[in-house]
Amino acid sequence: MRTDSETLNVEFTVNGEARRVSIPPRRTLADVLREDLGLTGTHLGCEHGVCGACTVIVDGEPVRACLMFGVQAAGCEIETVEGLALPDGSLNDLQRSFSEHHGLQCGFCTPGMLMLGTAYVRRAVAADRESVREVVSSNLCRCTGYQGIVDAVCELVCHPDGTGAGEDPAGDS
Amino acid sequence: MDDTATPAGGTRWTGNKWVGRPMSRLEDAALLTGRGRYTGDIDVPGTLEAVFVRSTVASGEILGIDTTAALDRPGVQAVVTATDLAATPGLTALLEREGFVTTTMPLLATDGVRYAGEPVAVVLASDRARAEDGAESVVVEIAEKPAVISIDQVREGGAGAVHEEAPDNILLDSTLFSDDLDSVLESSHLVVTKRVDTGRVVALPMEGRSAHAHWDGDRLTLHTSTQVPHMVRSAVAEQMGLMENQVRVVAPDVGGGFGQKCVVAREEVIVAVLARMLDRPVRWVEDRGENIVASFAGHEQVHEMTAGFTAEGVLTALSTDVWCDVGAYSAYPFTCAVEPLMAAGELPGPYRVPRYAARGVAVTTNKSPTAPYRGVSRPQITLAVERLLDEAAARLGIDRAEIRRRNLIRPEDFPYTGANLVTYDAGTYGESLEMCLAELGYDRWPERQERARAEGRLLGLGFVCFSERTGYGTPVFAGRGMAVTPGFDTAVVAMDPTGGVTVTTGVSAHGQGHATTFAQIVADRLGVEPSQVRVIEGDTDAVPFGWGTFGSRSIVIGGSAAHRAAGRLAEKLARLAAHRLEAAPADIVLENGSAHVRGTPARSVSLAAIAHDAHIAVQHLPEDEEPGLEARDSYDPPGTFSNATHGAIVEIDPGTGGVSIERYVVVEDCGVVINPLIVDGQVHGGVAQGIACALYEGLDFDEEGQCRTATLMDYLMPTAMEIPDFELHHLETPSEHSSTGAKGMGEGGTIGAPACVVSAVADAVAHLGIPVDRIPVTPQYLALAIGAATDNPDPGEQT
Ligand code: FES
Ligand code: FES
Numbered sequence: 001m002r003t004d005s006e007t008l009n010v011e012f013t014v015n016g017e018a019r020r021v022s023i024p025p026r027r028t029l030a031d032v033l034r035e036d037l038g039l040t041g042t043h044l045g046c047e048h049g050v051c052g053a054c055t056v057i058v059d060g061e062p063v064r065a066c067l068m069f070g071v072q073a074a075g076c077e078i079e080t081v082e083g084l085a086l087p088d089g090s091l092n093d094l095q096r097s098f099s100e101h102h103g104l105q106c107g108f109c110t111p112g113m114l115m116l117g118t119a120y121v122r123r124a125v126a127a128d129r130e131s132v133r134e135v136v137s138s139n140l141c142r143c144t145g146y147q148g149i150v151d152a153v154c155e156l157v158c159h160p161d162g163t164g165a166g167e168d169p170a171g172d173s
Numbered sequence: 174m175d176d177t178a179t180p181a182g183g184t185r186w187t188g189n190k191w192v193g194r195p196m197s198r199l200e201d202a203a204l205l206t207g208r209g210r211y212t213g214d215i216d217v218p219g220t221l222e223a224v225f226v227r228s229t230v231a232s233g234e235i236l237g238i239d240t241t242a243a244l245d246r247p248g249v250q251a252v253v254t255a256t257d258l259a260a261t262p263g264l265t266a267l268l269e270r271e272g273f274v275t276t277t278m279p280l281l282a283t284d285g286v287r288y289a290g291e292p293v294a295v296v297l298a299s300d301r302a303r304a305e306d307g308a309e310s311v312v313v314e315i316a317e318k319p320a321v322i323s324i325d326q327v328r329e330g331g332a333g334a335v336h337e338e339a340p341d342n343i344l345l346d347s348t349l350f351s352d353d354l355d356s357v358l359e360s361s362h363l364v365v366t367k368r369v370d371t372g373r374v375v376a377l378p379m380e381g382r383s384a385h386a387h388w389d390g391d392r393l394t395l396h397t398s399t400q401v402p403h404m405v406r407s408a409v410a411e412q413m414g415l416m417e418n419q420v421r422v423v424a425p426d427v428g429g430g431f432g433q434k435c436v437v438a439r440e441e442v443i444v445a446v447l448a449r450m451l452d453r454p455v456r457w458v459e460d461r462g463e464n465i466v467a468s469f470a471g472h473e474q475v476h477e478m479t480a481g482f483t484a485e486g487v488l489t490a491l492s493t494d495v496w497c498d499v500g501a502y503s504a505y506p507f508t509c510a511v512e513p514l515m516a517a518g519e520l521p522g523p524y525r526v527p528r529y530a531a532r533g534v535a536v537t538t539n540k541s542p543t544a545p546y547r548g549v550s551r552p553q554i555t556l557a558v559e560r561l562l563d564e565a566a567a568r569l570g571i572d573r574a575e576i577r578r579r580n581l582i583r584p585e586d587f588p589y590t591g592a593n594l595v596t597y598d599a600g601t602y603g604e605s606l607e608m609c610l611a612e613l614g615y616d617r618w619p620e621r622q623e624r625a626r627a628e629g630r631l632l633g634l635g636f637v638c639f640s641e642r643t644g645y646g647t648p649v650f651a652g653r654g655m656a657v658t659p660g661f662d663t664a665v666v667a668m669d670p671t672g673g674v675t676v677t678t679g680v681s682a683h684g685q686g687h688a689t690t691f692a693q694i695v696a697d698r699l700g701v702e703p704s705q706v707r708v709i710e711g712d713t714d715a716v717p718f719g720w721g722t723f724g725s726r727s728i729v730i731g732g733s734a735a736h737r738a739a740g741r742l743a744e745k746l747a748r749l750a751a752h753r754l755e756a757a758p759a760d761i762v763l764e765n766g767s768a769h770v771r772g773t774p775a776r777s778v779s780l781a782a783i784a785h786d787a788h789i790a791v792q793h794l795p796e797d798e799e800p801g802l803e804a805r806d807s808y809d810p811p812g813t814f815s816n817a818t819h820g821a822i823v824e825i826d827p828g829t830g831g832v833s834i835e836r837y838v839v840v841e842d843c844g845v846v847i848n849p850l851i852v853d854g855q856v857h858g859g860v861a862q863g864i865a866c867a868l869y870e871g872l873d874f875d876e877e878g879q880c881r882t883a884t885l886m887d888y889l890m891p892t893a894m895e896i897p898d899f900e901l902h903h904l905e906t907p908s909e910h911s912s913t914g915a916k917g918m919g920e921g922g923t924i925g926a927p928a929c930v931v932s933a934v935a936d937a938v939a940h941l942g943i944p945v946d947r948i949p950v951t952p953q954y955l956a957l958a959i960g961a962a963t964d965n966p967d968p969g970e971q972t
Contacts, residue, residue, distance in 0.1 A: 024302070040213075040214035043211070043428070046884075050885035081207035084205075091206070098205055099198065102854045104205065105686070106378070106379070106683055107204030110204055110209075142379050142858070142890070143684045144857055145857030145899065146861065146896050148854055
């Protein structure tokens with residue numbers, strides 16, 4: 001019988017810092033971040049890919065870290081909630097907007113919502129409220145009824161009159 | 174400033190600078206930067222991960238448990254079964270009430286299993302994946318028995334007994350109000366009988382339950398995702414045979430609760446027991462499947478009502494039988510009687526019911542146990558009463574708004590004592606209704622609906638009124654016969670030598686923002702900034718004994734306690750300042766971090782200077798003053814009523830049966846609002862949860878008692894696409910039963926929303942004669958019913 005103690009060495013960057021871990025192949029990226037790197041800001045709400053609490057950004061795209069194995073992240077650039085604040089430690093615009101619009105209560109879904117929102121805000125220009133709702137619907141929140149979260153993201157990407165031109169098609173590049 | 178000397182309802186502090194402000198929360202920065210610390214984040218070196226082996230069948234006798242293969246798996250350190258826990262007595266929730274049958278929930282299933290998901294064994298390993306491997310290798314042999322899965326099955330009789338103590342599967346049968354209504358009903362113009370069913374749901378906090386325990390040879394430290402740290406401490410101490418001072422329970426950041434974490438979980442107790450038994454730190458983090466299938470559920474009820482009305486639609490009498498499916502065990506410490514007693518005790522809600530009879534029944538079944546889920550029976554009674562009123566209005570040809578106007582408690586009635594012997598403090602029942610109707614454009618609704626129908630569209634408008642009793646105090650719980658009466662709470666407010674303020678309180682937030690609202694309350698009383706006030710909760714080593722957070726109690730009870738304690742501290746600060754400034758204490762004003770003499774701002778001393786003297790240079794204190802700056806107070810109210818009207822406009826897709834919510838309006842009155850941002854957030858989240866109960870969420874079981882909705886792919890929690898933007902309006906009737914004038918409001922959203930959505934859906938299909946008396950109202954139900962009613966050639970498409 002194969003032992004379960006085999007580990008693989010994997011290198012990637014997390015929030016700009018080069019990291020190297022020695023992990024069992026079956027360990028998810030979420031568990032690697034939490035258990036091996038102590039980055040417990042990434043949360044696990046379902047571990048089956050539905051809730052989005054574990055959302056991190058991998059090479060610019062929001063990803064469910066519970067659905068990706070750590071070994072699959074080899075060579076990738078990973079961003080987590082711990083890397084969002086400004087260099088002086090103060091909140092960035094999206095974080096501040098979440099606080100101002102009460103887009104968080106218990107805070108458990110919040111890191112995932114922030115990473116989802118971060119990836120979206122980077123490419124969305126002049127979005128409308130409906131498209132923000134659609135993006136936010138990728139993740140679940142039990143506390144807020146989503147309104148504060150939608151308000152918070154909208155603050156950064158929506159026209160004041162609530163209309164917009166949707167995603168910037170060039171934003172992907 | 175002496176409201177501490179007056180009884181509840183005495184003077185209220187009105188010097189508010191911070192109370193009422195929509196200030197951003199002080200707790201946010203940590204949560205937004207990944208520095209939140211939840212139970213699952215706690216990692217002590219050497220920690221063993223616990224994974225539970227759970228019964229795969231709903232009912233049966235355990236014939237044997239073979240752990241040998243599991244113990245051979247790499248990394249597995251121990252496998253524990255009920256035999257190893259023989260010294261623990263199990264959790265027994267007590268109620269001193271006739272008709273209540275006492276049962277015990279053992280920590281692990283002992284002889285028999287009573288629901289699919291019940292813990293049978295625990296595997297401990299060096300990491301979670303290995304513990305899960307081990308759990309898969311535990312072989313549990315069970316002689317399966319037929320499952321008892323529904324209220325109707327129990328009522329028909331002949332089902333096997335879930336508990337020997339209750340051969341008929343009734344754990345409580347209590348007639349709360351007996352009244353012979355026959356003659357009143359006979360002389361009533363209209364008698365409506367109605368059955369309303371509400372589905373079984375699960376609270377689904379985004380952080381499931383979890384616990385981490387550590388035994389240091391003499392003392393246990395248990396971090397656990399709970400709403401009630403002191404109750405957990407009592408349970409753990411009792412089960413382990415310890416004094417409570419040998420147990421420290423900490424609720425760190427808690428990722429939501431909604432009632433699921435306001436009772437004691439057997440898993441958290443087991444983690445504590447094992448930490449001592451194995452002399453290793455032990456951690457358990459529930460997975461989502463366990464949270465859905467094996468944790469506490471709620472809300473499954475059958476209401477059977479009979480109501481009499483005059484020709485004008487005025488209620489003459491109401492009787493109800495409430496049947497609650499409480500699942501396999503009575504949750505500790507509140508018991509399984511919470512739901513039936515709440516429903517039968519408070520059914521009349523905001524309406525004047527002259528004659529009332531009510532019976533509450535708790536039925537045990539082979540399903541996961543229940544806990545008081547957000548709203549606790551009031552979503553159900555609101556749905557029940559509002560369906561009754563809509564039907565009566567239709568049959569009497571009275572407008573739906575008018576029948577409510579004729580029955581609502583009127584301004585001149587307060588304080589109003591109903592036939593259910595509950596006394597309602599002042600509220601805005603009629604006013605909130607009128608405001609909501611105006612917002613919805615109710616006047617113009619008939620034309621709009623007609624036009625839509627002419628275009629083949631199904632549009633409906635619904636609205637419901639309800640009262641939300643909050644801040645339940647000791648007398649209410651004692652009156653129900655509960656052995657544990659979680660009424661009062663305590664706060665200690667202390668100023669340190671630098672002038673920093675620390676509030677410790679027995680309530681325990683899990684998203685409600687106490688670090689901010691309590692700071693606002695205390696800052697106003699002491700004349701400091703909220704940012705200088707630190708609120709500590711949830712650590713039994715650090716805070717006074719208290720009951721935690723549930724039942725919309727925190728701001729009413731804990732907030733009043735903090736307000737009163739801060740008032741006492743303010744008095745002492747005024748005395749010390751008066752001494753320094755050679756003025757009378759009554760002339761001292763505390764403001765902007767200083768004390769000054771009223772009318773002479775220049776005669777002032779900083780609070781930091783007073784605080785320094787009070788601790789470090791006590792020789793400067795007046796002779797009769799004790800050193801230190803600390804005050805403590807407790808509060809125990811009779812309860813206070815918030816009220817609201819919810820209104821919604823919905824559209825049903827006739828093809829798919831899907832319901833979309835076009836508008837959702839809330840007009841609510843929770844007294845003095847401490848922080849509008851937080852209050853609105855509670856309403857938003859509550860309404861979303863209520864919409865979920867109305868349209869999307871329901872635990873579904875097959876005949877063998879297997880849950881068919883065990884993942885988030887099957888149990889449909891709504892996303893931002895299903896939940897609309899909400900329109901909120903506030904009225905303010907200050908409470909006489911809290912020191913701040915605030916009423917509780919954490920559950921109102923969930924109380925009103927199911928009935929409101931159902932009322933709108935029913936209105937949309939009223940012309941088709943489709944009854945809507947059961948939640949969740951699924952697309953399948955609506956599509957089939959609409960198809961049948963309109964002779965749609967292919968109504969079965971959805972199924
Ligand atoms: S934890 Fe990854 S999607 Fe839920
Ligand atoms: S803030 Fe609690 S789950 Fe979103």
